[in-house]
Amino acid sequence: MAAYRTPALTPSSVLLHKESSSVLFPMILHSQRLDSELKCPLNLKQGPAFRESFRGYLSTWPAYGAAQTILHRRKPCTASHPRYQGSNEYSADMVYKPQYLIQLESYLRKELQSLDLAQENAQELRLQPYREVFEFFIEDFKTYKPLLSAIKNEYEITLAQQREKIRSLEPLHSMLISMSEKCNQKILSMRDEERKEIKAMKKEKLILLKYIDKMKEDKISLATQVDKLQSELAEQYMMYRNECDARKLLISDLNEVKLQLEEEETKPVIVKKVASEDPVTLRLALKMTQKSLTETQIELNTMKADYSDVVPRRDFEMQKKKMAELIYKVDTLQKDFDQLKMEYDTLLEINQQVQQQEYKHGIELDQFHRESTPRPSWIKCADVVPGGLDYWIIMSEGKTSDQLVDMLLAELAESIMKEDFFDGMGVGENVPIHMRHEGKVKNLKLNKKDLTNIVQEIWKEKITADQQEMKSSLPDFFHNYLQKKYGDSATEWAYSIHESCRLCRTDNFLHLFYKILTKQVDESIYLVLRSLIDNLLQELTSKDSTNNGIVTSEQFSLALKAAFPLKTGQQIQELIYAAEAYPSSNEDKINYKALLTEEEEVKSDSFIAVIWKQYFEEKQEYLKELKNKLETVNDVQVEDLKTAFITIDPTIDAATLENYISHAFQIPKEQFEQADPIDRDILFQRLEAAAIKRLQSSAET
Structure with missing residues (x-):
């Protein structure tokens, strides 16, 4: 390594060298040469105690740091000695940086810049230059080489253990992924079963409603029959009673006639007997006869009183049987009536709620009518549209205002393009x-x-x-x-x-x-739409065992559910109807390769157009839920948007969430903490221009 510059000696530094014989220093290392380059002279007049404080200590850079940064020879986690706290007086103005440190930093910077950090093992690549610098550091510091080597070896052993631990956990991670996929498949199958059960229950509900209507009709019919039977029974009873009374009168008249005949036949004999018999005996016989007649008359009156309302047993049994049947029917009708009354009360409550909602919506509609602009007179467009009034009436029949605007724009476009x-x-x-x-x-x-x-x-x-x-x-x-x-x-x-x-x-x-x-809008929207088609094509290809481009309706439905797991049953059915409407498909076989061609991508009424339409509808619904979560926030911050996304879509991953937030705030993820809040309307304009989609069904949240 290059030698450091030797500064000129100052009076203070000369004094330091003169007294060096009484101060004990460790072996001079490369970084310790800074001690000779101190700008501020050391005040050695503080005595032997101060000079003794330099023994066994290693100075560090930057030299202008506080005295607490100097490494002292003391036990870890203990307070520094009071005599060492005055060493910051001579190090406040030292700003030299060792040349060796500069060279190490320069080497480290060059090595890091030359790395390709886009690879998967980017962190391992970054660690290698630091290892090399640390090895240079160990080689140059001979005194501390054993300790530094031991530290480095411990770190290497720890890293190896951690790598081995990670490697041992990888099978568990793959097992968790497979278990998650199995659970997702089970959830999807359970959802299918639930949908089938709901469909069956709906059918059963319709059948029961029809049965209830039929029971209501039967109840009304039976009530009418009961009333009729009761009136007939009353009439029959009066007729039987009159007949009984008439019969009794006839029997009485018949008995009287018989008695008269018998009296006429026996009268001459009685006269003869009376003439010959004793008057006393006759008088006694008359009394006995009168007494017997009185008893008979009393018994007859009692019998008449007791059995005046009695009917024959056969008629009684018949009427009793009919009565039991009528009572059973009345009980059944009463139960049906109670059930219908309960349903009627429920429907009445629902009707009241619907009426309240209707009243509320009516008020809102009136308010909309007052606030909205009046309906335009579309017939005026006939004067400027080629073809005149007849053409405009034919083309505008049954179309909404939005469709009429599209027609006018199309006519305007044709005139412009001419x-x-x-x-x-x-x-x-x-x-x-x-x-x-x-x-x-x-x-x-x-x-x-x-x-x-x-x-x-x-x-x-x-x-x-x-x-x-x-x-x-x-x-x-x-x-x-x-x-x-x-x-x-x-x-x-x-x-x-x-x-x-x-x-x-x-x-x-x-x-x-x-x-x-x-x-x-962002270019990623088109790429997302293409990826939807590619995923569906991949699923259909995997289910096409013959590889002829044709699958059954059931296979097509399963492929749709696998490619679009978040779509509802109604959306799946809409896609199936669109596929079956294709000329080369029918209810049993679907030509999926003809459905997913590039020629179909540009048609406004194709199967791909339905997928596009559903994507934009799902996106608008997703943003609507997000807007509801942020309706009370005018100036949205990063944390507000992150919380709202996680609330409505808990399964969203970190990378996707950061991508959405970057689109909304138009900043990289490194600047999220410094991002300023933005207006809510501006935020949703940016999100509508980005490729936003849900990662979990709203029903699951």
Whole structure:
């Protein structure tokens, strides 16, 4: 190593050398040569006690540090001796840095700069230069080499043990990952079973509702029958009673007639007997007969009184049986009535809640009517639209205001694209690089098919360039691509493509290209959409055992659930309907390779368009939940946004969370702690422009 500069001797330093015979120093090392370069002379007049304090101590750099930084020979974790606390008086102004330390730092800096920290073992690579510097340090400090070597060996042994421990834990980590995947599969299967059970229960509910309606009708019918039977029973009872009374009267009349006949037949005999019999005997017989007649009359009256309301037993048993049946029916109807009444009360409560909500929504609707602008008269557009009133009435029938606006924009775009020249946007800094031109620019009047092919080709070249580590933004790549391919006419192509994509508002593929080109949205959105299609294609290919590009509807449904585990059953069914509607597919077989071609990507009514639509709907729903969590915060900080993301999506990983926060605050993750709060509306504008998606289902949270 190079020798250090020897400073000129000062009077104080001469005094120090003169008295060196009485001061004991350890072996002079490279870093200890600084003791001869002290700017402030040492005051050795403090006596032998002060000089004795230098024995066995090693000075450190920077020399202007406090006295507590000087290494003293004492036990660890004990207070310093009071006689050593005055040593900071002579070291306050020392600022020299050892040349050896400078060389070591320079070597370490060069070694670290030459490393490729993008590799997985970046930390191991960073540790190697520090090891080399530490070995240089050990080799040059001969006195402390055994201790430093022992320290280094202990650190190396500890690191090796930690590596071995990590290596032993790797199988456990892989086992945990496999267990997590199995659990996820079980959860998905349980969800499928739950969906099937819910579907079956819904069907059963519909059947029960129909059964309830039928029971209600039966109840009404039975009640009518009961009323009718009761009236008939009353009429029958009155008829039977009248017949019974008439019969009794007839029997009485018949008995009287019989008695009269018998009296007429026996009268001559009685007269003869009476004439011949004794009057006393006759008188006694008359009394006995009258007494018997009285008893018979009393018994007859008693019988009439007791059995006046009695009916025949056969009729009684029949009526009793009918009565039991009617009682059973009435009990059944009463139970059904109680059940229906309970359901009616429940429906009444629900109806009241619905009425309250309807009243509330009615108030909100009235408020919206008052605050919103009046409906425009769309018939006025017929005067400016080519084709006149008849064409406009036919085209606008059944369309919403948003669809009518799209129609007008399409008509306006056609009129603009018929112009022969575009007006140049200038060469200012705020003008996109591919649009910087002054004067007129020729309109190439590209049709939609040619425009779509060009945009697809640009995306292919861009993705290929990114894979070859020649990454650049889409505007820069677009400009360079046109310059390379079309040369002097690149400006005409740039204006024609830019304006055509801008005016194709109803075409998701072309308008997304325009938004990315003008930096309204991030390029990662298109890459995420492509990754969704690639993941689905990979799942379908794995389930296609024949490799002919055709799978069954059941296999297609399973592939959709595996590729899009967060989608609801309704979304999966919507995708299945879109796939079955494809010409080369049906309800049993689906041609998935024809569904996922690049030609289908640009169609507005294709299966891929449905996937895109669902992605943007899920993104808006995700941001809506995030906005609800931050609705009370006007100026959002990094911690507020991080907490909101973790609350609505607990499974989000750290890298994704940092990426979202970087997009929102437009700063790297190293500056999160120093980031200033930003307005909530600005934050959500930036998040809407980024590729944001949920990592866990909202139902699970």
